[in-house]
Amino acid sequence: MSKRIITISREFGAGGHTLGKMAAERLNIPFYDQAIIDSAVADTGFSPDFVREAGEYASSTHSFLFNLVLSHSVTAAPGGELSNYDKIYIAQAKTIQSLAEQSPCVIVGRCADYILRERRDCLNIFVHADTAYRQQRILQEYGEREGKTIAERLDEKDKKRMLYYRHYTDREWGDIKNYHLTINTAVIPLEMAVNWIVDAFC
Amino acid sequence: MSKRIITISREFGAGGHTLGKMAAERLNIPFYDQAIIDSAVADTGFSPDFVREAGEYASSTHSFLFNLVLSHSVTAAPGGELSNYDKIYIAQAKTIQSLAEQSPCVIVGRCADYILRERRDCLNIFVHADTAYRQQRILQEYGEREGKTIAERLDEKDKKRMLYYRHYTDREWGDIKNYHLTINTAVIPLEMAVNWIVDAFC
Numbered sequence: 179m180s181k182r183i184i185t186i187s188r189e190f191g192a193g194g195h196t197l198g199k200m201a202a203e204r205l206n207i208p209f210y211d212q213a214i215i216d217s218a219v220a221d222t223g224f225s226p227d228f229v230r231e232a233g234e235y236a237s238s239t240h241s242f243l244f245n246l247v248l249s250h251s252v253t254a255a256p257g258g259e260l261s262n263y264d265k266i267y268i269a270q271a272k273t274i275q276s277l278a279e280q281s282p283c284v285i286v287g288r289c290a291d292y293i294l295r296e297r298r299d300c301l302n303i304f305v306h307a308d309t310a311y312r313q314q315r316i317l318q319e320y321g322e323r324e325g326k327t328i329a330e331r332l333d334e335k336d337k338k339r340m341l342y343y344r345h346y347t348d349r350e351w352g353d354i355k356n357y358h359l360t361i362n363t364a365v366i367p368l369e370m371a372v373n374w375i376v377d378a379f380c
Numbered sequence: 381m382s383k384r385i386i387t388i389s390r391e392f393g394a395g396g397h398t399l400g401k402m403a404a405e406r407l408n409i410p411f412y413d414q415a416i417i418d419s420a421v422a423d424t425g426f427s428p429d430f431v432r433e434a435g436e437y438a439s440s441t442h443s444f445l446f447n448l449v450l451s452h453s454v455t456a457a458p459g460g461e462l463s464n465y466d467k468i469y470i471a472q473a474k475t476i477q478s479l480a481e482q483s484p485c486v487i488v489g490r491c492a493d494y495i496l497r498e499r500r501d502c503l504n505i506f507v508h509a510d511t512a513y514r515q516q517r518i519l520q521e522y523g524e525r526e527g528k529t530i531a532e533r534l535d536e537k538d539k540k541r542m543l544y545y546r547h548y549t550d551r552e553w554g555d556i557k558n559y560h561l562t563i564n565t566a567v568i569p570l571e572m573a574v575n576w577i578v579d580a581f582c
Contacts, residue, residue, distance in 0.1 A: 181567075301567065306556060352556050354508060358567040365383075365503065365560040366580060374576050378568060 181301040181379050182282040185290040187343070187351065190335035191312030193363045194305035195286055200368060201375045202284040210277055212287045219269040224262070232266040267346055291356060292347040301378050304352055304360040311364035383503040383581050384484040387492040389545070389553065392537035393514030393521075395565045396507035397488055402570060403577045404486040412479055414489045421471040426464070434468040469548055493558055494549040503580050506554055506562040513566035
């Protein structure tokens with residue numbers, strides 16, 4: 179049952195990023211979030227801003243093609259050149275596969291649970307919470323932002339993540355079947371959840 | 381965050397019943413499974429066999445009416461007499477509400493998470509696992525049965541539970557939003573899950 183890789187998917191504001199970081203610190207293993215993965219992808223030549231934007235953008239190419247491209251190490255989908263968005267997804271996936279190969283680690287976001295689905299050593303976690311709790315947490319952690327209410331930001335972020343995940347994986351984001359453990363952080367404190375992750379990892 | 385009531389919903393063969401029993405023993409609190417709840421309902425005058433059968437049967441009355449009947453302590457739905465199936469659901473719900481009122485406890489099945497949704501002291505857990513793992517566990521725990529393969533039994537039980545839950549609650553069985561903690565027991569051993577439940581309870 180021992181696991182080497184922890185993947186964390188999370189609703190916006192539920193504390194999944196913080197939880198991943200805490201778990202990585204406790205386990206003394208690397209922590210990779212979206213920013214780190216995007217930065218690795220940008221090293222391959224894309225503009226960092228474009229990589230960041232693409233990371234929550236779902237292109238029109240079907241996930242079947244991405245899997246084909248990924249598994250055959252080719253650079254184009256049958257019938258045509260891949261768009262830049264598609265190329266970035268593939269670069270992200272290869273980055274994640276390579277990071278997982280290097281050493282035990284915690285990876286947050288970017289469909290890591292799906293990208294590493296063939297491995298038997300992943301513990302896949304989904305972190306969620308009630309809307310009211312997340313709104314309060316977003317306010318505390320990130321503060322107000324001009325032009326958008328917290329409810330709008332929350333809704334927009336979750337929708338992007340849901341569409342991105344659905345598009346690239348053909349699965350439903352937050353579907354219980356894709357995770358070994360799901361935690362509502364409005365009820366389970368992060369400190370307790372970290373202990374559980376450490377338990378399951380060792 | 382301290383919780384008094386633990387409700388467990390579970391896929392057939394995933395070990396939810398065993399987990400609930402283990403948690404109740406560790407916490408030294410009563411354990412109520414379907415058989416115990418059905419027996420309490422049978423004491424109100426229904427035949428025990430009929431109560432057991434009704435417990436996985438979804439009648440044609442809409443859940444809205446059950447909520448109305450439950451919350452107003454009346455015995456008939458507006459516009460007509462309730463069927464025996466409906467009456468049994470209501471008796472089960474009242475039994476569960478009364479058990480939860482008496483003392484901390486573990487309740488397995490029978491939509492307890494939904495029936496107790498107004499309480500703030502419930503920890504709602506969903507226990508699931510991959511099909512192959514559950515098939516193997518069913519074989520070990522319950523053995524073969526004449527006339528049906530294990531895959532058929534598993535499929536039939538899950539479908540009944542899913543329809544029963546959907547019918548009486550207007551929610552989806554296994555929808556992450558309805559649980560504070562979900563556990564895949566093919567990856568998280570029951571002994572570990574019990575420790576976590578004890579953690580969250582205390």
